[in-house]
Amino acid sequence: MYIDSHCHLDKLKLDEFDGSIAKVIAEAKQAGVQQMLCIGVTLEDFPGMRDLVREYPEVAISCGVHPLYIAKHPFAQQQLKEFASSDEVVAIGETGLDYFYDSESKTVQQNSFAYHIELANELRKPLIIHTRDAQQDTLGLLREGHAERCGGVLHCFTESYEMAKEAIDEFDFYISISGIASFRNATELRDVVKRLPLDKLLIETDSPWLAPVPHRGKQNQPAYVADVAKCVADIKGISLAEVAATTTANFFRLFDRVTPVSR
Secondary structure (H helix, E strand, O other): OEEEEEEOHHHOOHHHHOOOHHHHHHHHHHOOEEEEEEOOOOOOOHHHHHHHHOOOOOEEEEEOOOHHHOOOOOOOHHHHHHHHOOOOEEEEEEEEEEOOOOOOOHHHHHHHHHHHHHHHHHHOOOEEEEEEOOHHHHHHHHHHOOHHHOOEEEOOOOOOHHHHHHHHHHHOOEEEEOHHHHOOOOHHHHHHHHHOOHHHEEEOOOOOOOOOOOOOOOOOOHHHHHHHHHHHHHHHOOOHHHHHHHHHHHHHHHOOOOOOOOO
């Protein structure tokens, strides 16, 4: 059984699933996906995302504002806190820093990220972090905000082994691997995956984006996290069962507010 630790079900084009989120979830379960964590990226979208998946116990939710949305979707801290305080919300994010796609809004991104860290500590919920081309600032803000108190995950990881190791050693964070690791040109990332301890890894799809091999070119979906797990198993030279069992245990250790759903 697998867990998709990061997906955006509200961003899927449901016409490929007969217009039904239920079919997305059914296909995931058929592929052995036990549970999913659906990630918030703006406060405007949060209520709709929450309502879309509310009747499915297999789907947990997070609340946050993605760094690439901050400039066009400024948010009120009080509203974020109100949404994130709900018992339905198991984590804070997606938050973080992205200087690759937006190097103009660094200060705005940093202020948002700092507040998300503060809120995660206040609510005792783990962080879900997007980081790209911002290694030192990401680690610096985590350090300043004492993110070791709430814990978290660097999702869809594509940065250096050194950054991953520092996040693990200093903050006891997890590192989440997406379908990018299966891409032909991801040699450096595969080396990082090989070196990282399995007991600090999660797996994800980041669907509807980044479909793994052999589904490149298709819309990604939670069912494909099984292919991410196979990729990790191949990279590390271990069994698929070990990857599935360990990443599932890791997920529930980090997201301890999620109630496991029986098969």
